[in-house]
Amino acid sequence: MTKLDQIRAAESRLLLSTYDRNPLLFVGGEGVHIIDEQGDRYLDLLSGIGVNALGYNHPVIVEAIARQSKALIHTSNLYFHEGGAELALLLTERTGLDRCFFANTGTEAWEGAMKLARAHAGVLRSEGVNIGTKFLALEQSFHGRTFGSMATTYKDKYREPFAPVVPGVEFVRFNDVADLRAKFSNEVCAILVESIQGEGGVRPMTQEFLAEARALASSTGALLIADEIQCGMGRTGKWCAYQHYGIQPDVTTLAKPLAGGIPMGAVLCTEEVARSFHPGMHGTTFGGGPLACAVAIAVIGEIEKTGLLAHATEVGDYFQEQLRGLAKRHEAIVDVRGKGLMVAAELDSAELAKLAVAEMLKRRILINCTSETVLRFLPPYILERSHVDTTIAALDEIFTEYAAAQGAAATAGGHTRG
Numbered sequence: 001m002t003k004l005d006q007i008r009a010a011e012s013r014l015l016l017s018t019y020d021r022n023p024l025l026f027v028g029g030e031g032v033h034i035i036d037e038q039g040d041r042y043l044d045l046l047s048g049i050g051v052n053a054l055g056y057n058h059p060v061i062v063e064a065i066a067r068q069s070k071a072l073i074h075t076s077n078l079y080f081h082e083g084g085a086e087l088a089l090l091l092t093e094r095t096g097l098d099r100c101f102f103a104n105t106g107t108e109a110w111e112g113a114m115k116l117a118r119a120h121a122g123v124l125r126s127e128g129v130n131i132g133t134k135f136l137a138l139e140q141s142f143h144g145r146t147f148g149s150m151a152t153t154y155k156d157k158y159r160e161p162f163a164p165v166v167p168g169v170e171f172v173r174f175n176d177v178a179d180l181r182a183k184f185s186n187e188v189c190a191i192l193v194e195s196i197q198g199e200g201g202v203r204p205m206t207q208e209f210l211a212e213a214r215a216l217a218s219s220t221g222a223l224l225i226a227d228e229i230q231c232g233m234g235r236t237g238k239w240c241a242y243q244h245y246g247i248q249p250d251v252t253t254l255a256k257p258l259a260g261g262i263p264m265g266a267v268l269c270t271e272e273v274a275r276s277f278h279p280g281m282h283g284t285t286f287g288g289g290p291l292a293c294a295v296a297i298a299v300i301g302e303i304e305k306t307g308l309l310a311h312a313t314e315v316g317d318y319f320q321e322q323l324r325g326l327a328k329r330h331e332a333i334v335d336v337r338g339k340g341l342m343v344a345a346e347l348d349s350a351e352l353a354k355l356a357v358a359e360m361l362k363r364r365i366l367i368n369c370t371s372e373t374v375l376r377f378l379p380p381y382i383l384e385r386s387h388v389d390t391t392i393a394a395l396d397e398i399f400t401e402y403a404a405a406q407g408a409a410a411t412a413g414g415h416t417r418g
C-alpha cells in the first residue's frame, strides 16, 4: 500500500465525508509549483482556491511566520498586540473604507457583514428611518457555508439539506436591473454582491447593475455589501474588484489570499455603518491574532514592492488573449472572461470540462471547473507568461484530441448506422 492509499483509507474511516479529493498527496511547493510525495511538480493555476497569492514557500511569508511565531502567536482579543492596527490601516486605505473587523475565514467575515447590516438597519429604525431587515442576494452567488452565509448562497444543494435556513433572503437575477428594481423596497437592509462572481462561474457584474444597486441602496439607507473574498486583495489587478467600476460599497469582506495561506478574514465598513457595533455585539477568539496579522502585512508589502497588481493585469490580459486565440481554433470554448488573474473559459459541455480538468492533471497542471462548464483559473499573482504558454499548449492538445475522438465516434456511428 502506498502512503497515499494508507492516508485515503484512514481518512475514509475517520473524517466526515465532505470532500471528494483528487488522489494526490502534496508535501511541498515552490513558486507557482506544488510538489507531490514522489517529487513531481505541478503547475498550480488554482493556488489553493485563490489563497496562495504569492505561490508556495515564499521567503517573505516564511520569514514573517518564523519571526512572529517566535515572538507571539496568540493573545485573544482581550489585549492589544502589535500588528492589528497596522493591518487595519493598510486595509482601510486599500478598500476605501474606514474601519475593520478581523475574522478567520471567508464565511465568518460574511456573517459579520450580515450582522452589521441588520444592526445598522436597527440603528436607522431607532432614528425614525423606515427600513426593514431583508437581504437581496444574487442568483449564482456564493458567500459561504455557515447558516447566514448559506442562506445568501444561491444553489439549492448548499441550503436544502439544512432547512429551515435563515429567513429574509430574496434572490435577484444576475445583472437584471429590472428584477433588482422590482425586488428592492424599504424592506431591504442590504444588497449583497460579488462584483465578479467566483463559484458562480467567474461572471463580472455589469456597470449598469452595480451602479443601480448602489443608487437603490443609497436611496433608503440600505447597505451595498461587496463580497471580495475571491476577487479582492489584488487578484484582478486592483485591490478590490469593485474599484474597476468606480463604485464604493458600504461594507466589504476579504479572506482567501489575505494572509497568504494562513487563515484570515476581514470585514471593512464605513464610519456610518461602524457606529452600529458596540463592545460585546460581535467577536472571535482567534480573529486578528498576531500571526495572521504579521503575515497579511508581509503579503501586502510584497505585492506592492514587486508591483504584483500591474503584473496580475499584464499576465491576466495575456492569459485571456491566448484563451481567445484558442477559442478561435476550438468551437468547444464558448466564452472567455475575467479580470487580471481571475480567468475563465466556458465550454459547451460539462463532460468536456470534467475531462479537461482530469487531462490537465495528467499533464501536471492544476485547474478546476465551476458551474459545470466553466474552467476556472485562479493562479498565484507571480504567474509568468511562460506558464500561460504551457497551459495553452496543454489545453490545445486536449481539445484537439477530444474533437478528434468525437469525430471518430461520429464516423464510426455513421458506419454502423449506414
Ligand SMILES: *Cc1c(COP(=O)(O)O)cnc(C)c1O
Pocket: 105, 106, 107, 108, 110, 142, 143, 144, 145, 194, 198, 199, 227, 228, 229, 230, 231, 255, 256
Ligand atoms: C470562498 C468564498 C467564501 C467562503 O470563504 P470560506 O473561507 O471558505 O468560508 C465566501 N465568498 C466568496 C466569494 C468565496 O469565494
